[in-house]
Each structure stands twice: as C-alpha cells, then as structure tokens.
Amino acid sequence: MFRKLPGDEARNLVTTTPDTAVVFRPAVVTTPAIITVIILVSRLIAGLVRTLWRHPIAVTVLAVPSTLCWLYGWRVALLLSAPAPTGIVAWALIDRASFARLIGWRLLAWWRLIWIYRRHWQPVMIVSGLGKHLRGRDYLPRLGKVTCTAWADRVTVRMLDGQAVKDWADRIEALAHGFGAPSCRVSVVKAGRLVLTFPRRDPLAVPLPAIPIPDVPTVGPVEIGIQEDGSPWLLNVHGTHKLVAGATGAGKGSIIWSTIRGLLPAVRAGLVELWALDPKLMELSFGRTLFGPRYAATPEECAELLEQAVKVMQERAARFGGHQRSHTPTVEDPFVLVIVDEVAFLTAYQADRDLKRRVSAALATLTTQGRAVGVGVMAALQDPRKEVMTIRNLFPDKIALRLDESEQVDMVLGDGARDRGALADHISPVPELGAGVGYVRLETSPDPIRVRAAYVSDADIRAMVTEFTPAGGEAR
Structure with a gap:
C-alpha cells in the first residue's frame, strides 16, 4: 500500500508489487x-x-x-x-502664490503619493482588474510621479505589458471611487505611459459673470469662459466651425452670446459680420438689432440667408483662387460668422422637404468650403443623433454641454471621448451648478477639456444692444 505522499505525487508512482512500501522524500536544499x-x-x-x-x-x-x-x-x-520652518511659514503668509508654486504643491504631491495613491494602489488595481494576481504574486502597473495643481492630482502610470488605453478608460469610475476623487480622466503621454487626472475640487462650480467686452477689435480667439485649470477658455471662431450640443437649459445661449459679445468691437470696426438664424424666435431675437438685415426667423428666411452666405463664399473663392489660400479679415472681406440656433428644427423637424433640402445643402457647402475664405458656422442643437444632424462630422470643433444619455457624448465628441473622462451626462441639471459647463474636443487633440462659459444676462444683452447698435437701428 502507498503511504500518504505530498501533493499529487502518489498517482505518478507505479509499482508491480502491491505490498511494497513506497516512500517519497522531496529534495531539500538548505540555504546558508x-x-x-x-x-x-x-x-x-x-x-x-x-x-x-x-x-x-x-x-x-x-x-x-x-x-x-x-x-x-x-x-x-x-x-x-527653528529659523527654517519660521521663515517658511512667513513666506507662505506673505506670498502664498510663489510658496505654493515652489514648495506647497510639491509637499502636497508627496503627501498624497504616500497617503492616498501608494497606500491604496494594490487593492484598487486588483479589484478593478488592472492588476493581476498569479501564482501568489501581484503584477501591478507601476505608480510613477504625482503632480498637484490648484484643483487636481496628475498621476503618471506605467501600464503592464499587454495592456491597452481602453482597459483604463473602461474603469475610470472604479479608479475615481477607489482614490476618493469625484472623477478620473485618462490621457496618453507616450507608449506604455498614462496620466490619470483626479480632481480634488470643482473650480467650475460657481457661475461665471459675463466676460468684459474687449477694448481692441479681435476676430479671435475670443474669450468666452474659463477652463478647469483656471486658464481662459478661448474659442477660435475664425479658424474652424463649431457645433454646440446640449439638453434644454444646458447653457447653449451662454456660448453663443459670449461669442457675440467678444466679437462686437470687431463688428463695429467692420472686420466681422454676424448672420443670425433664430427659428425658435427666443434666443437671438433678444438682440436682433445687433444683426440688422442679416437676421432670419422663419424657415423660408433661414434658407434664403444661408444661400446668401453660400453666394458670398463662392464669390470670394472665385476671387481668392490662385492668389491666397487663407483668409485675413478686412473691411472689404470681413469674417462672416453664421450663427444657427436649434439647427435641428431646420434640418430634421422641418415639414417642408424642399426647405429642409435647401438648408441641409447650404450648411454642408458652408462647412466644407467656407473655412478658407472666411465664412464660419456656429450651430447649436439639443439632439445630436445622426438622423437629426447628418453633417455633424463636418464641424471640426465640438462642444458637449449637459446631455441626457451617455451614448450621446461619443455622438458629439467622437468615439472614446466619454471613456477619456468627458462625462457630459453627469453634469448637474441645476442651473447654478451646471449651466454652461461642458467638454470641448478640438481637432488638434483627442483629449476632452472641461470648460464653463460665462453667463450673459438679459441686462448684459440690453447694454450690448444699446452700445453697439448704430443710429438707424441696424448694426454694420
């Protein structure tokens, strides 16, 4: 009979003598x-x-x-x-900004590296599935440098061999909750290395008053709000076409009126023309005298105004052909910005098929050919589905305000935008907290940027109309 052997070695032993006692002694190597x-x-x-x-x-x-x-x-x-800490405390009290820049944020980064990220790194990685436990050993992504700013932590991570960015993008909510942050965003530094951004507070929680009207005429970029890092949000209206998508009350009017506000000095100087299409008769009609004869409200007027813009574009293209490849605003050839509020009413919900066809054809022509000759389009809509806005991919720069469904985020900003942290469906519906808050994805970068547009009140619009409407009631 066999004696009890360690492991499964007994089944690997064969003997032809049933009564023979087989003894297995594993080899033991003694380490000095x-x-x-x-x-x-x-x-x-x-x-x-x-x-x-x-x-x-x-x-x-x-x-x-x-x-x-x-x-x-x-x-x-x-x-x-004693003098060293005393001097540091005095420095912090006298010049807080320089202290934070040179010492404060570095100390905070060291503390959060030790107390938050390194302490919780192993359980968060294993539970979220980004680390592996094989044969009694943990294989974890390598935690790198932690950098702190006034509002967020930026954590550098070296991925495991064989991991993809999507593996991390699919787990941003698990990472945020695991490290006690309200959200998490993933951006690529280089092959194999990521930067995870964990906000510590929300710098966009407070509504932003209207940006002062520039003293010097400018065609852009136009300051219309702030970014999450505290820097100004500059909208390059002259460079690309803009598509603004957001649910009712999300703050589309804040972006439109902040843009108009920043361009008014250039309008007065003759360098910019604002063409307004207002099929809802609510948003742009409040300051319609700023647009003069280039204001349309009915579907027929909107179609005619768009076709006039196409004629201006084609006439410039005929003159510029062979002489210049880009547009510089002048009094003779000003930059034309076509603003369309609730474009879906004209392209999807319009009952007249002929008007719908004319509007869609004019918008497609402007968005594909108008950029080089100084004709831009800024369109706003609530429903970003393809059947509602068939030409949404012709807008290089897109802005996603509060949206109703998570799938709509990628419809507006492109595939993978929500996985990278553009949680537009999580923006608060409370106006004081979420109106004007959104995410921007520029044509030059795949990473979304969180922003908030300044709120232009009715009193601000009245003041704009009073100051910038010429005698006679029509803006130039």
Missing part, C-alpha cells in the same frame, strides 16, 4: 545563513537608496534635526532648526 543575511541587507540598502532618491527633501527635513540633536543636544538642534 550568510546568503540569507546578504539578501536581506541588500534589500534594506536598496530600499534606503530608493527612499533617498524619491524623497530627498523629506529625508533631509527629518535627518538634519535628528543629527543635530544627536551631536549637540536638543537645545542646539531646536535653536538651529
């Missing part, structure tokens, strides 16, 4: 104690070197007072060490 000590000491030294390399300032702050105390006593150590 000196080798074990060498391994432990080398690991300790490697850990100390790694700590010194990663945290030189923190090690110095602890090591210097300890050394002084050991050599000269605690009184001398306190006397010599």
Whole structure:
C-alpha cells in the first residue's frame, strides 16, 4: 500500500508489487545563513537608496534635526532648526502664490503619493482588474510621479505589458471611487505611459459673470469662459466651425452670446459680420438689432440667408483662387460668422422637404468650403443623433454641454471621448451648478477639456444692444 505522499505525487508512482512500501522524500536544499543575511541587507540598502532618491527633501527635513540633536543636544538642534520652518511659514503668509508654486504643491504631491495613491494602489488595481494576481504574486502597473495643481492630482502610470488605453478608460469610475476623487480622466503621454487626472475640487462650480467686452477689435480667439485649470477658455471662431450640443437649459445661449459679445468691437470696426438664424424666435431675437438685415426667423428666411452666405463664399473663392489660400479679415472681406440656433428644427423637424433640402445643402457647402475664405458656422442643437444632424462630422470643433444619455457624448465628441473622462451626462441639471459647463474636443487633440462659459444676462444683452447698435437701428 502507498503511504500518504505530498501533493499529487502518489498517482505518478507505479509499482508491480502491491505490498511494497513506497516512500517519497522531496529534495531539500538548505540555504546558508550568510546568503540569507546578504539578501536581506541588500534589500534594506536598496530600499534606503530608493527612499533617498524619491524623497530627498523629506529625508533631509527629518535627518538634519535628528543629527543635530544627536551631536549637540536638543537645545542646539531646536535653536538651529527653528529659523527654517519660521521663515517658511512667513513666506507662505506673505506670498502664498510663489510658496505654493515652489514648495506647497510639491509637499502636497508627496503627501498624497504616500497617503492616498501608494497606500491604496494594490487593492484598487486588483479589484478593478488592472492588476493581476498569479501564482501568489501581484503584477501591478507601476505608480510613477504625482503632480498637484490648484484643483487636481496628475498621476503618471506605467501600464503592464499587454495592456491597452481602453482597459483604463473602461474603469475610470472604479479608479475615481477607489482614490476618493469625484472623477478620473485618462490621457496618453507616450507608449506604455498614462496620466490619470483626479480632481480634488470643482473650480467650475460657481457661475461665471459675463466676460468684459474687449477694448481692441479681435476676430479671435475670443474669450468666452474659463477652463478647469483656471486658464481662459478661448474659442477660435475664425479658424474652424463649431457645433454646440446640449439638453434644454444646458447653457447653449451662454456660448453663443459670449461669442457675440467678444466679437462686437470687431463688428463695429467692420472686420466681422454676424448672420443670425433664430427659428425658435427666443434666443437671438433678444438682440436682433445687433444683426440688422442679416437676421432670419422663419424657415423660408433661414434658407434664403444661408444661400446668401453660400453666394458670398463662392464669390470670394472665385476671387481668392490662385492668389491666397487663407483668409485675413478686412473691411472689404470681413469674417462672416453664421450663427444657427436649434439647427435641428431646420434640418430634421422641418415639414417642408424642399426647405429642409435647401438648408441641409447650404450648411454642408458652408462647412466644407467656407473655412478658407472666411465664412464660419456656429450651430447649436439639443439632439445630436445622426438622423437629426447628418453633417455633424463636418464641424471640426465640438462642444458637449449637459446631455441626457451617455451614448450621446461619443455622438458629439467622437468615439472614446466619454471613456477619456468627458462625462457630459453627469453634469448637474441645476442651473447654478451646471449651466454652461461642458467638454470641448478640438481637432488638434483627442483629449476632452472641461470648460464653463460665462453667463450673459438679459441686462448684459440690453447694454450690448444699446452700445453697439448704430443710429438707424441696424448694426454694420
């Protein structure tokens, strides 16, 4: 009979004598104690070197007072060490901005690296599926540098071999909750390396008042709000066509009127013409005298105005052909911005098929050929589905405000935009919190940018009309 053997070795043994006792003794290799000590000491030294390399300032702050105390006593150590923290505190109180830029954010990044990310890295990676536990060993993505700004943490990560960006983009909600952040965004640095952005607070939670009208005429970029990092949101209206999508009350009017507000000095100087299509008779009609004869409300008037814009575009193309390839605004050839509020009413919900065909053909012509000759289009709509707006891909720059469904985010900003952090379907429906908040995806970058447009009130529009409507009631 077989004796009890370790593991499954018994089934691998064969004998022709049933009564023979088979004994299996596994080979045991005894490691000399000196080798074990060498391994432990080398690991300790490697850990100390790694700590010194990663945290030189923190090690110095602890090591210097300890050394002084050991050599000269605690009184001398306190006397010599006290001026440094006192000076740092005074610096922080006197010049907070420079202190934060040079020291404050670095200290905060070190603290959050140790207390938040490194402490929770292994469980978050394993539970979210981004790390693997094989044969008793954890294979984890490598946590890199942490950088703090005034509103967010930027965490550099080296992916595991074989991982794709989509693996991380599909788990942004798990990463956000795992590290205690309201959201997470994924951007690619280079092959194999990512940057995870975890906001600590929302700098766009407070409504932004109307941006002051520029003193100098400008065609763009026009400042219409702020970005999440606190920098101005500049909209390049002269460079590309714009599509603004958002549910009712999302703040499409804030973007339209902020753009108009920034262009008014250029309109007065004759460098810009604003052509307004207002089929809802609500948004743009409030300041219709700013547009003069280039304002249309009925579907027939909208179709005619769009066809006039096509004629202007074709006439310029005939003159520019062979002489210039880009447009520079002048009084003779000003930049023409065609603003269409609720474009879906003209392209999808219009009962007259002939009017629908004329509007769609004119918009397609303007968006494919108008950019080079100084004719731009800014269109706003609520429903971004393809059957509603068949030419949405002809708008290089798109802005997604609050949307009703998660699928609509990729319809507006392109495939993968929501996975990269453009959570437009999570924007608050409360006007004070979410009106004018959205995500922008430019033609030069696949990463969405969170922004908020300034709110232009009725009083602001009245002041604009009073100041910039010439005598006679028509804007130039």
